[in-house]
Amino acid sequence: MFLISFLLFVAAGINDVLVNNIIIVGPLLAHYGIFMMFLFQSISIARNFSLGFVEAETLARQVTQKNEELEGTKQELTILNERLEEKAKEKTFELQSKLDQINKDLKLAKSIVQSLTLIPELEPFLKISVLYKPLADVGGDIYFVKKIQDGYVRVFLCDATGHGLQAALYTMMIQSEFERLNLVATRPNDLLYYMNQHFYDKNAELRIYFPAVVVDFDFSQNLLKFAGAGTQNQIIHKQNGEIVVLENTGPIVGILEQFRFGITDVKFEAEDRLFLFTDGIFEELNEMDGTAALEELVDLIKETRDLPLENVTTYIKDGLFQKMQKTVWKDDVTCIVFEIGNFLFTSA
Template sequence: REVEELGVITRQISLNLDFKTVFEKIFEYLKGNFGFEGCLLVLSDQKNTQYKVEISRLPKELENIQKALAGIVLPIEEKGGIIGQCLRSKTIQSIPSIKNTGELTFMDRQAIVAQQIKSLYIVPVSIGEEVLGALSLSTHKEEKILKEEDIQTITRFVDQIAVLIRNAKIYQNLEQKNTEIENLAEIAKQINLTLKTEIVFDKILGYLSKTYGFEGGGLALVSQDRFSYRIEIMRYPQRLSHLEKMYTGLMVPLDERGGGVAKCIRENASIFVSRVVADDVENSVSRAAIKSMQIKSIFNIPITIEGQVIGAVSFYSHEHYLDLSEADQESIYRFTSQISVIIRNSSLYEQLEREKSFTSGLLENAPIAIGVFDENGIITLENRAMKQLMQDHEGDLLGQNIFEFESIKRSPLQEIHQNAIKRGLSFQADKFPFRSDISNQDYYLNIRVNPLLMEGKVKNVLVMFSDNTEKALVEKKLQEDLFLAKRLQRNILASSKIKEENIKLHVVFEPMQEVGGDIYDIFRTPEGKIRIFLADATGHGIQAALTTMIIKAEYEKIKNSLDGPEVILNQLNHSFYKNYYHLSVFFTAVLVDIEVEGEDISYASAGHPRQMILRKKGVDVFGETGKMVGLVENLNCRGHKIKLESGEVLLLFTDGIYEEFNADAQELGEEGLLSIVEKIERKLGPVEINQEILSGVSKWMNYGNYEDDVT
């Protein structure tokens, strides 16, 4: 029973990559089976010197404590308390009764009192010898004294889902990096549309506020003589907003009198202070500023362009202290570094609006090609990158008509330019096609076109190009590879065809993406039976498709066996458990042998949904779910027999056909599918029956897209 439960919960968790969802599933299992009321997951950093509270769940009355725990970073050494001891020793730490706390640290005692803990069990989360982190399990109403066998069960469960926790965290990190990229794209879009430094900075602060909890910040730029810096922008919470005008525009010396920002600029180094104590600050000006701003935590980051520091950004918290891990600090620094050019350019663009001209330094150093064209297409402004793009390193583009270049004639830029001049329309596009006149090489560019207003009218158009060729080619190659994988998978399945006068058969195969995790095989055994194999690998897309290739290869070795379906599935399980368990390759399967001349059907199932037979009257549901292939060493799959009379229909399917949702987020489920099947007229053939089923499911989904592979 324990193995079956572990198999079910592991499969449920493995279907999700969302870190929060994975944690909720884990907590749900531990709460339902062992009565824990609190759960806290910590993960170690790459250097194994610190651990961070990633996510926690406490009883509702401790909601404020739960919020306070989020993101806390502590050392793994002795100061890290009992959790640190668990991570160092790689063993479970148990406190069945808080009356026997032993040699707990002061911090541990404080935590136990604050969280009202009655019993505490801390379990290491490990993959082999590598300790990823720990799960802290607690009760809060009464003591929970676990039996040794319960502790062993929990330990096995945590070992089982350690890989899933790691994968979900990797996915979360990728999502965070994607969010960084998306925010960079949004900020770039904003600057192209507005050219306002304040909007750019507010977008940056908004992202860091949402992601890390900062509540305020400022932007400072170094003066041309590099003896001072000017505070360009200040942002505070509403209750401190009166300070914004007080500090904005101030010129501050870059020596010791300039405080932490000046030190950040001089040393070209980030400075993060988690707990700011104003009285400990030696600089009197900085001390007074910290007190007036009520700063709890501060992070100063230099803005660097081509190795030169041009200013600094500062981010503050005013209500709570922030505990940022080294990874968080690196992520914020990386994000700020990537947007340094945007911050610089936005500031210089505002200067262009005020002074009606660009500085030569901006044009020469801009990493993107910039040009300004008048209403007739005459180039009135260019930069070095623009010359390089037009393959005219020596000549001067000024005064030439951009639309007389052959490479531009072949593009829709002239129409876009006219829309900007006549209608004031902005334009942006990725993978804009461009061919060099000199090298005849094809490029894909990111292009941004903005009308420039002068006295209420559009007289000029600002155009910015950046090379996106490498990314576009990678995406194209990926699509080609996916198409090849799709053809390969379809070809493998297409080989599963038989001709049999007594049997009519039709297959629907609809992966959610280009390729999927469902696979089937139909062939005639040496003794004349029709053998149908249907499997559903965990996950979707490329990873699941690769799993199906392994399934196909292993099944091919044994599918000609004269043994019954249960023997074949048990052999298949033995192979996968022995060879692929470390890869977490699990799948459900059903195997059916049909007597062509008789009425007997032999079948066996491994973790697969119950299947159906459309009788002349009514619908029979048959099969047993059991355990998935590859999950346990001994599958103990059992064989069964069932009658199929002439004119009756055998319906085999994967769970994707009923794990679909309507507009109210209700799942169709097995009962919903059964309801659709029961309405099917028995006189229909296999093709029409499949069409009726798909039509019913599609209607349930309000004609949306499938959320799982369907076979």
Template structure:
């Protein structure tokens, strides 16, 4: 009789336990370097009315409604559902230390995801989900992360409220905070590698498109770019970095971008596999599928709940069709189709896995979540191989065509040689005339920068002007404004040679009428820029310029610089740089230039130069640089000014070690 009573009580206890299960407990002593997956340890309550709030959920009546729910080891998968799901678990920290942890839901497309932390200190609600802006979430990440402190010797109930129009997948992990931080760094490195490879593929094939003018490369770039955006939307990178506060895009973007990917893939496939010629009867279906994707995408935007499943299903059907076309072209022994088929097989498998997971037919885990990104990476690389094979085919065809052309060229070689001799004679005549013209131009330019000997003595000026060729793009002008006040202009037109020399003549023509205006240097530069923009903007040339007014009575230098290299003032054993005060001449009208001033003392030394002085390169393509120039000027400050400039030219020549100068060089030195 007693045995029967015990069996009866055991049955009643088991029935009651299954009907009203106790909240599962997770022990934090098991929390180490790897996370604890909470899906198997949580109870679930499905609120089909979507009306229950925290007080009702936490009431004694609702507590008994939480039940176990079938899930994978790592995650819940509620697929597409209009219900609100409440999940709960009890976290036990029996240790003698506080545990800093992160609760992570590693899936970015959940609209409402609120965490309720119920402890001895009361209940704390932490809102999250893509409806909450990234900067207002408790932890800014591509996933939903909740930092939680579990006090020592404590038990804490965690409740999670979930609702979303998208497929509801919940990979729920509990990490120690320091190990999750390390994991997140590793994750960002992997994402950087993936998107870095994607950008490299896009840039490389874009260059090939511009070189070969083959639209297959442009279509490949568009396909890869759209896949990259889709992956960014899929794994949360886009919502973390691109659209940080756009719930609409978080809800709609992934399926819309998949439609764009498939549309571009259909166009790319028609072009690469030439389906219009190879499969003329099946080719029209490609257009039908493109129209279906466009129509369903529009309908999906208008009514999300009505068309989301249909759009997801159409993605699988379209993908299967692309795979079938690849198989059929391969059976016709089309070489490039082998690469295409293998490449799309990876993407197709990833898309099918993602679709089945979203519809709830397969479990949610690391493989089914990260699968599309790995599949897209493999597809991207294999398609690149396909285009490389296409490039080799183009090269072979080109070589055949060149061999035919070569035969014809050899036949006409004798005629060409005769014509070359005739034209060489004419070219020599033309070159002789050009040399005479350049000699005249050189004399004209040198005369335009001659300095009055009286000014040379008064300013104690020593200068060097060395153009790369007969004429150059550097120009300077020195005038006396009044008594002990002098104005110095130095300018450098972009480039060198005849074109730059023509700009210097334009500089002189514009500057001469305004150089004696009783205006500050910055005002003269502003007038000069306006005149240059009005008269010579069509020359597509820019120039740097600097105007300095030196007053020997007041011992001041007022200056303004239009992007010109900083002049060097040496005084008291120190260097003062007279840096630029505005942008280059010729960039924009109504440009403002600041005026700056500085003091000097007797015995100071001033150097004004163009960038050719320090932009000297040696055979190793190393630049002499401004820093070396400044050190040289400091080291030779005790030498006579002329000797300093001679030593500088010799130093530059030694540095270049036989390499030719690449820019005009001008340096003005003043003993103040």
């Protein structure tokens, strides 16, 4: 459009130059050329403005449409967020309810385990001090002290698998089997034999394996009877300072069929002390070298000879923390100290 108007203007100008120089005869057309150029330019501007206005209206409609779509999407997202919040609240409430139930079950399990580990009155035969630190509310370590009859006491200590509810369930099963067999097993190794056979037969389904220690105190003969199933060597600290090592007498419970466990008999005297413990102490001292860990523990035990019994486990705990350079355990820890009473002197 601009090119046409410009060409008309130039043609009119050339025409006027030729007429003025009497080269051709005709009217002057320059003013018509200017008019036509302005006319065409006005039409072009008006047309471009009209197209721009139409395009602006189209864009405005598109923007409005997009805004409406965005607003709809926003409303959908708002509804979706509200639903998600409701779902999240429902799930949070559901999880909290389950967590509360689990905590309730753990508290019940803890109270049951505590009731099972109650120690009967054993004086003047025995005095007992216990260091029991489960990693969770309910740990895998469990012990029973039973007075079979006057002058005869049986101790059972084991380390069941896991912590929390799993450990509580295993503990209940072990305790049930212990109570069933305790009165029929006349010796510690017999009890381990019967328990081993029971769990071996059940382990196709349950897969419960655990180390255990059984000790009988026969005060009529001043005799200690010991049997161990997959445990660390246990320690007797004699009144004269001598250390007697009670070596393990068989594999862990539930792993070998019809295994006959060995038994160790040791004469005891007044104020002799028996130290029973689970592997948590060894893992704290030296997880890679059991021999070195036992030596360190024996050194600690020797230092307690002149301490009152009630201070022995505290001294051992503080000594372990000092050696480990920390103040928390990484596994269940149990250490039970038995001191032979002075009744022996009066009965002699």
